[in-house]
Amino acid sequence: METQRWQQAQLNQAVQALKEGELVAFPTETVYGLGAMAENEVAVKKVYQAKGRPSDNPLIVHVAYPEMIEDYTGPLSQEAKLLMDHFWPGPLTMIFKLTNQRLSKSVTGGLETCAFRMPNHPSTLSLLENVGPLVGPSANTSGKPSPTTAEHVYHDLHGRIAGILDGGASHIGVESTVIDLSNPQHIMILRPGAISAEMLQAVVDVPVTYDQTILGKEGQPKAPGMKYKHYSPTVPVVMVEPQHFDTAIQNYAHVALLAEENIIQHYPQLPSFSLGNGSIEEANEFLFAGLRELDQPKHDVILAEIFPNEGAGRAYMNRLQKAAGGQKFDVKS
Ligand code: TXA
Ligand code: MG
Numbered sequence: 183m184e185t186q187r188w189q190q191a192q193l194n195q196a197v198q199a200l201k202e203g204e205l206v207a208f209p210t211e212t213v214y215g216l217g218a219m220a221e222n223e224v225a226v227k228k229v230y231q232a233k234g235r236p237s238d239n240p241l242i243v244h245v246a247y248p249e250m251i252e253d254y255t256g257p258l259s260q261e262a263k264l265l266m267d268h269f270w271p272g273p274l275t276m277i278f279k280l281t282n283q284r285l286s287k288s289v290t291g292g293l294e295t296c297a298f299r300m301p302n303h304p305s306t307l308s309l310l311e312n313v314g315p316l317v318g319p320s321a322n323t324s325g326k327p328s329p330t331t332a333e334h335v336y337h338d339l340h341g342r343i344a345g346i347l348d349g350g351a352s353h354i355g356v357e358s359t360v361i362d363l364s365n366p367q368h369i370m371i372l373r374p375g376a377i378s379a380e381m382l383q384a385v386v387d388v389p390v391t392y393d394q395t396i397l398g399k400e401g402q403p404k405a406p407g408m409k410y411k412h413y414s415p416t417v418p419v420v421m422v423e424p425q426h427f428d429t430a431i432q433n434y435a436h437v438a439l440l441a442e443e444n445i446i447q448h449y450p451q452l453p454s455f456s457l458g459n460g461s462i463e464e465a466n467e468f469l470f471a472g473l474r475e476l477d478q479p480k481h482d483v484i485l486a487e488i489f490p491n492e493g494a495g496r497a498y499m500n501r502l503q504k505a506a507g508g509q510k511f512d513v514k515s
Contacts, residue, residue, distance in 0.1 A: 209349025215318025415477035
């Protein structure tokens with residue numbers, strides 16, 4: 183199949199393809215999603231095939247407005263409404279108990295809960311208004327860094343999906359924060375994202391905590407997707423503290439640098455990708471694009487900058503840890 187590239191003005195072609203049960207990648211503020219109509223079982227199954235995704239890893243259902251969810255969950259709790267008022271449309275995914283079986287097992291991986299998000303991108307919001315709820319895992323081949331441009335999606339999935347709605351680069355760059363609201367008395371963060379625990383806690387009174395496994399503790403993560411190998415370029419990635427780049431660079435023959443501007447400007451002779459001005463927001467925005475860009479056979483290693491593991495930095499470090507398989511440059515070695 184020839185994968186089409188559609189601009190905003192050709193939205194109706196994307197709508198038509200989705201209504202015919204085809205797969206269409208759509209832009210969001212976090213990363214690109216791979217869309218299929220959420221109530222079309224055959225279409226949803228194609229999503230797993232196209233990505234090569236394990237079938238026990240449930241999908242996020244994307245909606246155009248909060249009320250779309252109540253068809254599946256019944257009336258929303260006070261906490262849910264508060265969080266939606268503050269953070270939707272935006273990079274927050276909420277998991278609710280389902281009250282009926284309108285969504286197929288393929289969407290939920292057989293769980294009695296489902297994840298929902300209202301993304302903040304005008305083209306995708308009008309797409310959702312036209313076709314209804316869409317499943318939307320990140321539009322990458324399973325295991326690879328999530329796509330933040332239409333080109334990344336094309337690289338991974340061309341020939342396997344009907345089309346890509348091009349909405350420009352995703353400006354947040356890491357996937358949404360996933361929270362479990364199936365018990366509204368205790369909110370648990372299953373995947374860190376741009377919306378931090380502190381930001382959530384400022385809005386709700388009930389306690390907000392992280393799933394212990396994403397803090398590096400033992401056990402099975404509560405979001406099935408968090409247990410898989412992820413975000414891995416073919417070239418090995420090693421994490422480096424900002425002050426140790428000089429030493430780390432000596433250890434390899436063909437180094438590529440993924441770091442903020444202040445660091446890479448010291449090494450103009452080395453291939454590099456800039457993570458921006460040193461803010462965690464820019465580091466999140468450019469992390470996946472950099473991992474993809476520097477994944478070239480001529481590099482032995484990608485040396486990637488460590489950022490403080492706090493606030494939105496938890497999202498960055500969570501993705502980087504996985505990309506590096508936990509490998510950190512140790513000055514003593
Ligand atoms: O920013 C995002 O969330 C992007 C954009 C496209 O919206 N989507 C995305 O989807 O990252 P995906 O499928 O790559 O990641 C969904 C994560 C997985 O880790 C999955 O295991 C978890 O959410 N998840 C989905 N439904 C769940 C459920 N009912 N219970 C626990 N975890 C769930
Ligand atoms: Mg993903």
